[in-house]
Amino acid sequence: MDIRQLEYFAEVAKQLSFTKAAATLHVSQPSISKAIQQLEVELDVPLFYRSSKQLELTDAGHAVLINTQHVLEAFKNIRSELTDLMELKKGKIRIGIPPIVGAEFFSKLVSQYKERYPYVEIVLTEVGTKKIREGVESGDLDIGLICNLCVVNDYVEVISILKDPLMLIVHHEHPLAQKETVDMIDLQQEMFVLYRKDFTLYDRIIEECSKNGFFPNIACESTQKDLMIEMVAAKLGIALLPKRICDKIQYNTIKAVPFKEENIYLELGMTWKKNKYLSYAVREFIALAYDFIPH
Numbered sequence: 001m002d003i004r005q006l007e008y009f010a011e012v013a014k015q016l017s018f019t020k021a022a023a024t025l026h027v028s029q030p031s032i033s034k035a036i037q038q039l040e041v042e043l044d045v046p047l048f049y050r051s052s053k054q055l056e057l058t059d060a061g062h063a064v065l066i067n068t069q070h071v072l073e074a075f076k077n078i079r080s081e082l083t084d085l086m087e088l089k090k091g092k093i094r095i096g097i098p099p100i101v102g103a104e105f106f107s108k109l110v111s112q113y114k115e116r117y118p119y120v121e122i123v124l125t126e127v128g129t130k131k132i133r134e135g136v137e138s139g140d141l142d143i144g145l146i147c148n149l150c151v152v153n154d155y156v157e158v159i160s161i162l163k164d165p166l167m168l169i170v171h172h173e174h175p176l177a178q179k180e181t182v183d184m185i186d187l188q189q190e191m192f193v194l195y196r197k198d199f200t201l202y203d204r205i206i207e208e209c210s211k212n213g214f215f216p217n218i219a220c221e222s223t224q225k226d227l228m229i230e231m232v233a234a235k236l237g238i239a240l241l242p243k244r245i246c247d248k249i250q251y252n253t254i255k256a257v258p259f260k261e262e263n264i265y266l267e268l269g270m271t272w273k274k275n276k277y278l279s280y281a282v283r284e285f286i287a288l289a290y291d292f293i294p295h
């Protein structure tokens with residue numbers, strides 16, 4: 001038994017056709033048929049029903065296919081590992097970051113990584129957490145920076161990086177600017193400059209408003225924190241932003257007010273797919289991220 005036989009078998013099982021498998025693999029049909037026959041002789045079981053019009057896997061064929069997929073994946077991982085070493089740690093990392101908070105908390109990590117591995121290309125995609133989760137699970141993204149870690153599943157790994165409370169930002173002439181602290185119920189009549197619906201913070205704010213008996217009046221939704229801040233500065237509404245961002249706002253006309261009870265947080269974490277081969281470049285990025293987590 002060799003890898004070639006297993007590759008041929010897996011493709012025939014996928015196509016349920018010797019002809020189609022031969023075309024996909026760019027080999028002759030007799031070569032594939034002979035390889036499958038040799039595999040059946042070696043295993044001493046038939047792998048396909050050949051009597052019907054449609055080729056079908058036998059029960060033994062199904063069992064062999066499951067293990068074949070594991071073997072081929074392991075072989076692929078060996079090749080990838082060697083490629084990493086031969087290319088001297090070059091590569092590409094596809095990372096999803098939330099545009100409102102991503103760069104604020106990610107820039108130092110990316111900068112330090114690029115110092116160590118200047119030849120690794122980092123491709124950043126700015127979308128909301130929901131889209132980032134989908135991208136990681138589908139394999140379109142290698143790593144995702146996500147907000148709010150409450151939704152986890154068996155397909156991804158998640159590490160927590162920080163937990164930052166949201167604060168209210170208002171124009172300094174707004175009555176709420178005179179308060180030391182605010183409650184969510186104080187915002188019942190306000191116009192919200194809110195995160196877009198594909199952001200998990202949108203859901204958390206709506207949820208917290210609902211707990212206090214109201215649905216927020218929404219002036220606009222945005223993916224950009226700078227636009228949200230400018231909207232507040234123009235007296236078009238109020239907004240809720242993480243404390244670390246509020247502390248760096250340079251508008252003299254804006255006041256940041258903490259909540260009396262800190263019920264809404266930006267919970268920032270990093271996620272990647274389980275049981276998937278991670279390149280050396282990606283593994284090193286994850287290892288570096290662990291160093292950035294407060295201990």
